[in-house]
Amino acid sequence: MRQMASIAAGAAVVLLSVSAALAQPEPEQPPPDGGGEKPPDTPQVPPKQITDKDLATAQQEDSRPWAKGVSVDRQRKALALFNEANGMLRDALFPRAAEKYREALTHWDHPAIHYNLALALVNLDQPVEMHAELEQALVHGPSPLGEDKYARAKDFKVLVEKQLATVEYTVTIPGAILLFDGKEVLTGPGTWSSRVRAGEHNVAARAEGYAPTQLNPKLLGGDVQRLELKLFTDKELTREKTRMPKFVPYSVLGAGVVAIGVGALLHTSAKSGLEDYDQAIADCAATDPSGGCSARTPAMLDMKSSAESKQNFAAVAYTVGGVAVATGVVLVILNRPQSYRIDPLKAELNAGTTVTPVLGPDMAGFAAVGRF
16 A cells, blocks of 8 residues: 555646647646645646647547547547546546546546556555556657656556466366456466456355365465466266275285184094094003003194193184284274365366476575465
């Protein structure tokens, strides 16, 4: 606002000689007395009205391209509106003055009208629109404004640019709608660029069949931001997560099955060993006069001990395997995939597409956008 106030303070002085810039009439006379001293930030109406003679002079197309193809009638209408708007500026009727200047431009696209419109917009706090009008005022160089006013216009333009940032947003999906601060500015595919006020803004892109993408950039005066707003389908934004790596439950379950298998092998071997031991006892008893096996050999005892050990190990293996299988089943159930949606910005980061060049008056580099 301080910068806008400083522009307004200079605007009052410049407007006094804009009529001379429009059609280059004779030098203007001092403003009449009786009205008292005007506030320093209030533009004042030029006392001298432009005549038909001035219009004829303005028709020199070779030296004045801004008048080329503009009839005297259209010039006269534009100048009437121009002078009416100047009177409104004198009375601080800035919205009505801006409206009249715009109407005048429909008849004659003259740099001086753009210039005065920019002065009206100072008091309406419209820096974006003011910058656009100053650019149009400067398009033909100093000739239509005069050296002094041309220099002032350039100075005003530099001041207002400190309140603005430049943005350029691209959407590649056909039919995608780009919104800036809630206003539709582009239907894709395409790129929209503009100067905007410094500050926080809302940028969004949406398209049928795609999840919307939204950003809230905070822009400083002089910043330049260029981004491609990517859109993603629901499928692309859907991910699955588990409590643990998928192999863990199945590893536990598999280990339990292996343990039960080992237990079964040990049990079978123990059973076979005990059967061999029983057969050895029966053979011994058949030849023993006592009718029993009174003299058991060490081999027979080892056979029995080995079978019993295998039987014990089989029982342990069955127990461990059963517990492992039960645990594995529970883990499989608990570790079922759970679907969730990711942030579109994170999707862009994963795709490596949000690394964006950032250029400013005092810096240059890259920025990666993400949310946590």
